Amino acid sequence: MPDANQQITSTIIAGTLILLFFGVLFLAMIVYYNYRRRQTAQEKKAMKAMFDQQLMQARLEVQEQAFTHISEEIHDNVGQLLSLAKMQLSSVEDSALVDQEILSSARENVARAIRELRNLSRSLHTGHISALGIRQAAEEEGQRITRAGQLLVSVTSEGSERDITEDKQLILFRIIQECLQNCVKHAGATNVNIGFTWYPDQLRVRVRDDGKGFDPEVTLRGPAKGLGLQNIRNRARLTGGSGIISSKPGEGTTVTVMMPYE
C-alpha cells in the first residue's frame, strides 16, 4: 500500500498534469479555431474573386454587345449616308457652277471618312477580331492609329504562334486598345511597340511606349484611382494571367500581360 508521501506525490503530479492537459487543450482549440477562421477567410476571398471575375465578364459582354451595335450602326447607317453623299458629290462634279477644287476636296474628305469609319467599325466588331487572330488584329489597330498620325505603332512577334480561345483574344485586344488609347490621350508618346512572345505554355504581350511616363502608385491613389490601369489588370486576371504596369516619370511606360493558353 503506498505511503502518505507517495499519495501526495501522485496527487500533485496528477493535478499538475490535469491542469496542463486543460491548458494544452485550450491552446489546441485556439489553434484549430484560427485554422478554421483562416480557411473561412480564404474561401470568402476566393468567392469574392470569383464574383468579381463574373461581374467583370458580364461587364465585358455588355461592352462587347455595345461595340458590336455601334459597329453595325456605323456600317449600315452612317456608312450608307456617307456613301450616298459621295455619290451625290460625284453627280454634281460636271456642273459649271460648282468650284471643282472644293468639290474634289469634299469628295476626298467623305471618302476618307468612309474608310476611317469602316476601320473603326471593324476594330469594334468582335467577329472581325477573332477572324483575324490577335497578332493581326493588333497590327491592324496599330496601322489605324499610325494613319491617324499621332503615333508610330510597330508590332513584333517572337516564337511560333499558338491558338487562343476567342474570349481571351478579345480581352487581350481590348487591353492593347486601352494601352494605345492611354498612349494617345495621356502619355504624349511618339513610338509604341507591341511585342508578342509565344512561350510554350503562355503568351506574353508587352506594350512599350516612349512617352512621359508616370508614377503608378500616385495614379492609383488619385481621384480616378487609375481606372484604366485597374481595367488592364482586371482584364488580364480574367484570362487567368496577370497584368504588370511599370512606369517612371520621364521613362515611358511598359504594360506586360502574361496569359496562359489553357
Added chain:
Amino acid sequence: MIPILVLDLGTELIGTNWRIFHWKNNYLIYNLYLVLSTPLFLYLFSILLALTRQQKRYYFGAAILLEVLVLYNFFFQQGPSEFNTYSNLLIQGANIILSCLAIARLAIGGRDEEAIILQDPRFCLNAMILLFSLVTLILLGLQKYIVVHDIEIRHKVLYFAIMPIANAVLYTGYSCAFLLCRMQTSK
C-alpha cells in the same frame, strides 16, 4: 520583455549561487523576484490585451490591488525569509487568466483573418506563460510542504524534478517569440 529577462537572469544567477552570500536559503531573492516581476508582467499583459481606456482603468485598479497584496505578504504576512506561496498563487492565477484572455483576443479579435496564430510571437509568449503558470501553480503553491515532507520522485525532490522542465519550456517560448519577432521585422 527585456527588463523581465534581465530580472529572470539576475534572480536565477543569485538564486543558484546563494551560498556565496552566506544566506540560510534563497527564498529572499525569489520573493523579491515575485515583488519586482509582478508589475512588469502586468504591464506586459496590458499591452498584449490592447485594452480600451475604460478597461485600462479597471485593469490598473486590479493590478495595483494585486501588487499591494504581494507587498503585504512580503512585508507582513509570510515575510521575506519564507517563500511567499500566497503571492505565488495569486500571481500564477493572474498569469493564467491574463494569458488566456490575451490568447483569446489574438484568436478572435485579430484584424487579419488570414494570419497564422502559430507564427505570432505574442501567441508563443502567452502560451508558454500559461503552461508554466499551470505547472507552477500547484508545485510552488505546495513548495514548503514538498520541502518539509521531503516529497520525492525517483529520489529527487519533486520541486527539482519538475521545475527545470517548466523553466526550459518557458525560456524556449521566450526564445521562439524573439525569433518570430526578428523574422517579422526583417520581413
